[in-house]
Amino acid sequence: MQPIAAAWPKAELHLHLEGSLVPATLFEISRRHGCPCGLDSLAACQALYQYQNFAGFLQAFKTVSQHLLDPEDYALALRGLAQDLKRQNVVYAEITLSIGVLHWKKQAVAPVLEALEAERQALHNQNLRLAWIFDAVRQFGVAAAEKVLSDALYWRERAPVVAIGIGGDEIQGPAVWFESLYARAAANGLHLTAHAGENAGADSVWQTLRYLHPERIGHGLRAREDQELIRYLAAHGAGNAGKQTESPIWLEICPTSNVRTQCLLRLADHPLPRFWQAGLALTLASDDPAMFETDLNQEFSQAAALGLSPEDCRQLARNGFLAAFLPEPDRAAYLNLFDSRSPQASGK
Numbered sequence: 001m002q003p004i005a006a007a008w009p010k011a012e013l014h015l016h017l018e019g020s021l022v023p024a025t026l027f028e029i030s031r032r033h034g035c036p037c038g039l040d041s042l043a044a045c046q047a048l049y050q051y052q053n054f055a056g057f058l059q060a061f062k063t064v065s066q067h068l069l070d071p072e073d074y075a076l077a078l079r080g081l082a083q084d085l086k087r088q089n090v091v092y093a094e095i096t097l098s099i100g101v102l103h104w105k106k107q108a109v110a111p112v113l114e115a116l117e118a119e120r121q122a123l124h125n126q127n128l129r130l131a132w133i134f135d136a137v138r139q140f141g142v143a144a145a146e147k148v149l150s151d152a153l154y155w156r157e158r159a160p161v162v163a164i165g166i167g168g169d170e171i172q173g174p175a176v177w178f179e180s181l182y183a184r185a186a187a188n189g190l191h192l193t194a195h196a197g198e199n200a201g202a203d204s205v206w207q208t209l210r211y212l213h214p215e216r217i218g219h220g221l222r223a224r225e226d227q228e229l230i231r232y233l234a235a236h237g238a239g240n241a242g243k244q245t246e247s248p249i250w251l252e253i254c255p256t257s258n259v260r261t262q263c264l265l266r267l268a269d270h271p272l273p274r275f276w277q278a279g280l281a282l283t284l285a286s287d288d289p290a291m292f293e294t295d296l297n298q299e300f301s302q303a304a305a306l307g308l309s310p311e312d313c314r315q316l317a318r319n320g321f322l323a324a325f326l327p328e329p330d331r332a333a334y335l336n337l338f339d340s341r342s343p344q345a346s347g348k
């Protein structure tokens with residue numbers, strides 16, 4: 001049977017380029033560079049993705065990033081990802097680039113961005129539009145994040161860099177550190193997103209809201225531990241419960257990711273249905289599809305398995321365009337496209 005969302009034109013908003021590298025491509029890249037980390041077989045590359053916890057996942061992400069040594073590696077990664085997005089009928093994606101990791105590797109940003117931009121432009125007329133989110137690493141600190149912001153401000157004049165984000169270890173890199181940086185990013189017209197409530201508790205989500213004022217939160221999983229936070233987010237909810245606010249705070253929900261990083265023990269415990277019923281503004285995403293052996297269509301199947309009705313799933317997919325960092329006329333065009341290709345399910 002076809003997955004519920006397969007035929008709908010979709011937007012994917014929480015998607016790391018580095019995490020989209022399938023083992024076969026990783027092996028190809030590793031071999032090209034003489035297997036610097038011992039990834040000298042497909043089996044070794046597959047084994048890298050079998051981690052046991054969040055620290056193991058971060059380590060695997062780091063190892064993959066260390067293999068992306070030249071611009072062609074990044075271009076190859078994007079080529080594979082774009083093919084996969086088209087297969088899934090994704091028509092718009094905001095791809096997160098770990099610019100903080102590029103700096104950490106002492107790799108020049110410009111040649112990588114030029115290679116990625118050449119790939120992106122080649123996708124024109126192929127029904128897939130891409131935009132970039134420049135991501136800093138929380139635990140690398142503020143000075144490192146400042147360099148990511150500088151790059152974002154430089155590149156947004158030359159490429160569709162729509163937002164900045166932070167990811168990584170919330171405990172080692174608290175939101176308060178990045179308060180003034182986020183304020184400057186917003187003042188300069190960048191959109192804001194931040195991973196929070198993934199490997200740290202509800203307080204990390206509160207702090208992220210208080211200090212960073214993001215339009216979207218990556219995961220927000222641990223909001224489930226705090227009823228007051230759920231009420232707050234519901235008051236800033238959107239659409240699904242018929243009480244859309246003017247500037248919703250969106251949560252980018254990635255169910256498979258949460259289980260694979262062991263931030264959640266079982267999929268059945270995922271708060272997605274609870275958040276949905278409470279009226280939170282939600283979108284669905286795959287996060288690191290290759291590293292979690294998933295894709296966006298599969299995430300919709302997970303949402304259905306968690307109890308969302310077909311019409312709920314359709315609304316959730318539609319939210320992808322509502323939450324996208326798109327200019328308004330383009331958003332309206334995508335919503336029209338979505339509505340024309342996804343007939344409302346009868347009976348909710």
Ligand SMILES: [Zn+2]
Pocket residue numbers: 014016167195218287288
């Ligand atoms: Zn993520």
